[in-house]
Amino acid sequence: MYEIIVQNLLSPVVLFFVLGVFAALVKSDLKFPAGLTEALSIYLLVAIGIKGGMQLSQYEISAVIKPILGALFLGVLIPILILIALRFTKLDLHNSIGLAATYGSVSIVTYGAAISFLEKKGIAYEGFMNVLVVLMESPAILVSLLLLRLAEKSDFSQEGILMNKKEKAQILGFAHAGLLDKEVLRDSLFGKSILLLLGSLLIGWVVGQNAESLIKPLFIDLYGSILILFxxxxGLIAGERLPEVTKHGWKILLFGLCVPIIAGSIGVLVGSWVGLSLGGVMLMGVLAGSASYIAAPAALRSSVPDANPSIYLGMSLGITFPFNLIAGIPLYFALAQFIQ
Incomplete structure (x- = not known):
């Protein structure tokens, strides 16, 4: 385990991230142009999607059903567990919902770093794992926003209440209304990250291996180098967010470190249960243990405006993202090895 962590710490992707954090903390004038930041983000989304689609074309649908169900299960379970845990803190409802949606969704860059980790060690993984990235982006956002609608429109006490049939029918009605909220659906299903991932994945699936000569030079050969720049x-952004996170006390900091370990461990167990390989089990753990800072914050800005971005975005990008990059990925790999 120690050797794995050391090897990961000495990888270029981690060292350049640390360099970015250091530059932000010492208030260097190093900045990325906004256009370049957007371009790098789009590149990573398309590269992961199209490569996954090309690999998916080699599998029968029957081979991916159980992993897909496992991914959806995690996308629903994790935000519910997070909300239950946050009941024991003094965090208000809207910020709790923000954290549930953020930590229930996934970090596409953490996933990309995990792929680089596996490729460096020469460990194979299922090509359809990129499909699971897309599937796990939305459920947590939808579930979290649905729970917010339920909490706002019903009188739940901290200890919970017994409900008669009429009250249960009302809550089901609220749930139905929450799921049909056009803004929620649009932000969760057609945001930039999901649209690019799903679209490029479908394109890769349609063209299959026939387009490898066209795709390989840009989206496969250069992937690791562009990931370093991203x-x-x-690192620059995370370094800027760290001071904001520390204002909210040690409990919230502990949350940002403990949740990825617990959720990632659950992800590893689910990955093993659905029959994934060593690399696939590790990636399932990475997806479950990561936190979104693209799709979920975009949906939360319009759907939960009372949630403080410095909490859910600062936590995911300032605490959980560097933790996963430095220690989480090796930890999930060691857990996958132990279970397999």
Whole structure:
């Protein structure tokens, strides 16, 4: 385990991320142009999606049903567990919902770093794992926003209440209304990250291996190098967010470190249960243990405006993202090895 962590710490992607954090903390004038930041983000989304689609074309649908169900299960379970845990803190409802949606969704860059980790060690993984990235983006957002609608429109006490049939029918009605909220559906299903991932994945699935000669030079050969640039920029942003997170006390900091370990461990167990390989089990753990800072914050800005972005975005990008990059990925790999 120690050797794995050391090897990961000495990888270029982690070292450039640390360089970005250091630059932000010492208030360097190093900045990425906004246009370049957007371009790097789009590149990573398309690269992961199209490569996954090409690999998916080699599998029968029957081979991916159980992993898909496992991914959806995690997308629903994790935000519910997070909300239950946050009941024991003094965090208000809207910020709790923000954290549930953020930590229930996934970090596409953490996933990309995990792929680089596996490729460096020469460990194979299922090509359809990129499909699971897309599937796990939305459920947590939808579930969290639905729970917010329920909490706002019903008189739940801290201890919970017994409900008669009429009250249960009302809550089901609220749930139905929450799921049909056009803004919620649009932000959760057609946001930039999901649209690019799903669209490029479908394109890769349609063209299959026939387009490899066209795709490989840009989206496969250059992937690791461009990921380094993106993580340098992420280090700058994370370093700027760290002071905001520390204002909210040690409990919230502990949350940002404990949740990925617990959720990632559940993800590893689910990955093993659905029959994934060593690499696939590790990636399932990475997806479950990561936190979104693209799709979920975009949906929360319009759907839960009372949630403080410095909490859910600062936590995911300032605490959980560097933790996963440095220690989480090796930890999930060691857990996957132990279970397999």
């Amino acid at each position: 993580l340098l920029n992420m």
